[in-house]
Amino acid sequence: MRVHVDAEKCQGHNRCYSLAPELFDVDDLGNAVELNDGNVPEGLEHKARLAVANCPEYAITISE
Amino acid sequence: MTVNRHPPVTDFATDFDHTDPTWVNNPFPIWDELRATCPIAHSDRYGGTWLPVTHEHVSAIAYDTDNFTSRAVVVSEVRPGPLDLPAPIGVAPPITSDPPFHAMARRLLLPAFAPRKVDALEPFTRQLCNDLLDALEGKDIVDAAVEYAQHIPLRVIAKMLGFPTEDADYFRHVIHLILEEGITATEDDDERLVEGQALDAYFDNQIADHVANPRDDLTTFLLEAELDGNNLMHEHVRGTMLLILVAGIDTTWSAIGSALWHLAHNPEDLKRLAAEPDLMPFAIEEMLRAYAPVTMARLVAQDVEIAGCPMKEGDWVLLPFPAANRDPEFFDRADEVIIDREENRHAAFGLGIHRCLGSNLARMELRVAVEEWVKRFPDFELADPSAVTWAAGQVRGPRSIPVRLPGRSS
Ligand code: HEM
Ligand code: SF4
Numbered sequence: 001m002r003v004h005v006d007a008e009k010c011q012g013h014n015r016c017y018s019l020a021p022e023l024f025d026v027d028d029l030g031n032a033v034e035l036n037d038g039n040v041p042e043g044l045e046h047k048a049r050l051a052v053a054n055c056p057e058y059a060i061t062i063s064e
Numbered sequence: 065m066t067v068n069r070h071p072p073v074t075d076f077a078t079d080f081d082h083t084d085p086t087w088v089n090n091p092f093p094i095w096d097e098l099r100a101t102c103p104i105a106h107s108d109r110y111g112g113t114w115l116p117v118t119h120e121h122v123s124a125i126a127y128d129t130d131n132f133t134s135r136a137v138v139v140s141e142v143r144p145g146p147l148d149l150p151a152p153i154g155v156a157p158p159i160t161s162d163p164p165f166h167a168m169a170r171r172l173l174l175p176a177f178a179p180r181k182v183d184a185l186e187p188f189t190r191q192l193c194n195d196l197l198d199a200l201e202g203k204d205i206v207d208a209a210v211e212y213a214q215h216i217p218l219r220v221i222a223k224m225l226g227f228p229t230e231d232a233d234y235f236r237h238v239i240h241l242i243l244e245e246g247i248t249a250t251e252d253d254d255e256r257l258v259e260g261q262a263l264d265a266y267f268d269n270q271i272a273d274h275v276a277n278p279r280d281d282l283t284t285f286l287l288e289a290e291l292d293g294n295n296l297m298h299e300h301v302r303g304t305m306l307l308i309l310v311a312g313i314d315t316t317w318s319a320i321g322s323a324l325w326h327l328a329h330n331p332e333d334l335k336r337l338a339a340e341p342d343l344m345p346f347a348i349e350e351m352l353r354a355y356a357p358v359t360m361a362r363l364v365a366q367d368v369e370i371a372g373c374p375m376k377e378g379d380w381v382l383l384p385f386p387a388a389n390r391d392p393e394f395f396d397r398a399d400e401v402i403i404d405r406e407e408n409r410h411a412a413f414g415l416g417i418h419r420c421l422g423s424n425l426a427r428m429e430l431r432v433a434v435e436e437w438v439k440r441f442p443d444f445e446l447a448d449p450s451a452v453t454w455a456a457g458q459v460r461g462p463r464s465i466p467v468r469l470p471g472r473s474s
Contacts, residue, residue: 026179
């Protein structure tokens with residue numbers, strides 16, 4: 001599973017970063033970036049889905 | 065409160081007024097009713113105002129910065145000048161700015177509000193909360209809004225800007241004038257003019273002091289910031305200070321107050337939160353969803369039709385993010401507070417390019433304030449439900465919450 005942040009849509013609400021700091025980081029402006037190329041380590045799939053479901057801007061997508 | 069120059073509302077679908085006591089005390093049934101009957105209402109008040117109440121319409125308007133300008137974001141009797149001036153900066157960039165200037169003004173401030181900067185303020189905030197709680201120990205009945213919630217953002221913002229914390233009372237006074245009394249003010253209001261000049265003078269003093277003694281705070285950050293290779297204009301610095309006072313204090317005070325008010329009369333939620341601190345992040349987001357404090361506004365920039373409603377240039381549009389957050393089309397069990405709600409795409413901090421710049425800070429203050437309160441008083445309760453009062457205007461939160469602190473056996 002991989003997660004992807006659409007930088008055009010991300011407005012830096014930081015929901016993803018606080019729910020899944022293992023998967024997302026924030027840059028100096030507060031916008032989100034995926035960690036390790038978006039690869040979701042085993043066991044963190046639920047967190048990845050949570051991040052998707054809580055992003056107010058629909059900026060995060062998952063690919064299997 | 066000011067004299068209400070507005071007659072009582074009898075029909076919210078055709079004549080709503082967000083300062084009407086019915087709305088102020090409990091707006092949720094009004095929005096529910098409108099969602100079912102008239103999802104974009106219109107009122108002739110304030111010279112013509114629209115009110116979308118579904119998540120779909122609120123977000124569509126928030127994203128549509130071509131047809132809706134942020135030149136004025138607080139509905140009042142007075143409108144700003146003509147809408148065809150060049151790319152507006154507005155009195156308080158970036159909140160009153162439109163593209164393309166908005167992005168520059170915002171980018172400038174973003175680093176000061178990024179998560180790591182905010183994390184650095186957490187120990188200060190936690191200490192502040194504990195000092196406030198110490199002062200409540202031993203009392204039977206206290207006001208959680210006045211004696212606790214209110215002080216937290218006032219002092220955190222003063223600390224951030226590098227203003228003396230003793231001036232907190234003055235800020236409170238100024239914010240009240242702008243947010244609550246500004247709504248009914250008219251153009252030739254001498255008192256407001258004098259207050260405005262006094263506030264400018266206060267900012268000028270702080271700026272002079274920071275020019276002479278630069279330090280690690282937001283004021284020095286603003287004075288050193290560059291836009292297109294130049295320092296910010298003096299008015300821009302003052303406008304930003306004003307924005308941060310107005311945007312950062314009543315809002316967060318309201319959010320902390322609403323969360324404590326909820327816990328004060330929902331003992332099962334309080335018990336659960338005290339026993340399961342891991343739920344806190346979800347509970348905080350749910351409080352923000354259910355009791356979102358901030359309704360924004362836009363002006364229609366050019367005639368446009370939204371869902372069949374003919375909006376005319378210069379009309380006001382209220383953007384009630386709190387109503388979007390209660391839309392049952394968008395949220396399961398939208399009218400219930402579910403403190404472990406896992407999926408919560410709420411819009412308390414807005415949507416699109418104006419996403420609350422202070423959202424990381426506000427969340428940190430709210431979480432720390434509730435954590436420390438619940439740790440200290442895990443079984444407090446509402447003392448007198450009828451004595452709870454709510455702020456009128458576009459920032460909604462309890463302004464008085466009398467609670468009983470059970471005697472402690474220690
Ligand atoms: C719970 C507390 C808060 C809530 C609910 C809240 C809500 C909002 C909302 C809904 C907006 C969107 C405005 C729009 O669409 O026009 C906004 C913008 C803004 N907020 Fe907050 N806010 C809070 C706390 C703060 C704090 C603590 C600060 C700063 C210290 C702050 C600073 C700002 C600024 C500067 C903007 C304008 C951003 C822009 O236009 O790009 N807010 N806020
Ligand atoms: S939750 Fe969405 S908008 Fe917020 S930082 Fe993450 S990707 Fe960006």
